[in-house]
Amino acid sequence: MAGITTSTTGRIPFIAGNWKMNLDHLQAIAFVQKLAWSLKDARHDFAATEVAVFPPFTDLRSVQTLISADDLELKFGAQDVSEHESGAYTGEISAAFLKALDTPYVIIGHSERRTLHSESDEQVAAKVSAALKHGVVPVICVGETADDLELHGPSAVPVAQLRAALAQAPDAKDIVVAYEPVWAIGSGKAATPEQAEQVAAQLRIVIAEVLGQDVADATRVLYGGSVKSSNIAGFMRQPNVDGALVGGASLDIAEFASIAQFLKHVGV
Numbered sequence: 001m002a003g004i005t006t007s008t009t010g011r012i013p014f015i016a017g018n019w020k021m022n023l024d025h026l027q028a029i030a031f032v033q034k035l036a037w038s039l040k041d042a043r044h045d046f047a048a049t050e051v052a053v054f055p056p057f058t059d060l061r062s063v064q065t066l067i068s069a070d071d072l073e074l075k076f077g078a079q080d081v082s083e084h085e086s087g088a089y090t091g092e093i094s095a096a097f098l099k100a101l102d103t104p105y106v107i108i109g110h111s112e113r114r115t116l117h118s119e120s121d122e123q124v125a126a127k128v129s130a131a132l133k134h135g136v137v138p139v140i141c142v143g144e145t146a147d148d149l150e151l152h153g154p155s156a157v158p159v160a161q162l163r164a165a166l167a168q169a170p171d172a173k174d175i176v177v178a179y180e181p182v183w184a185i186g187s188g189k190a191a192t193p194e195q196a197e198q199v200a201a202q203l204r205i206v207i208a209e210v211l212g213q214d215v216a217d218a219t220r221v222l223y224g225g226s227v228k229s230s231n232i233a234g235f236m237r238q239p240n241v242d243g244a245l246v247g248g249a250s251l252d253i254a255e256f257a258s259i260a261q262f263l264k265h266v267g268v
Ligand code: PGA
Pocket: 018, 180, 184, 185, 186, 187, 188, 224, 225, 226, 227, 245, 246, 247, 248, 249
């Protein structure tokens, strides 16, 4: 049960809600207020489990202002970032802009960006490096497709993707890694806790090789793909799984709050 408590690993569990292209800035304000109330009602201990939402770009300013004005303990992040600093890149958002909004986190290399926007491993690496340069913590997503799983087994592709993502960041200290099997995302068919643990352990070995054992010991490795309140406990019991990147279920306030309150289901 080492993955669920900071006392054994020193890693604070992290529950992250990836909204994808859902909720405009007005809806985001109402949502974050209600989520904060739900967690307060449940006496959520943010020091014991960190909770973050990842809204669309147009919501970030509103969410940041609300969190800061109401002194909420919720965190937030962006869903993507440009690898470029500034200039003629129509439609892109730089890490400097995210930092100017005090954005703590940014998701990089989500499978939907890799697939729908043909993001390469090199681009993911450049984005990781851009985020780190500006002090925005990258949540680096890796994961295999169903075909990869059949051809190469569960960890080969995620391991290769993580190595590639860290290629331009040999001195990184503060990163989060999310293992998201593509076949589990939005499918209702989550990986088993044992599958998630197996890959998470391999990813931690990669982090140790590239960034050193101390960074590997401190890095949160999340599982993502059809996480719900009914299956979160199984993942959080795994020693190398330190949290979840939640898509669909993060859009339901009660359900997401219940996932964030996973300690109640784990029974410790
Ligand atoms: P899901 O999405 O929870 O809806 O499967 C996870 C993700 O894409 O991050």
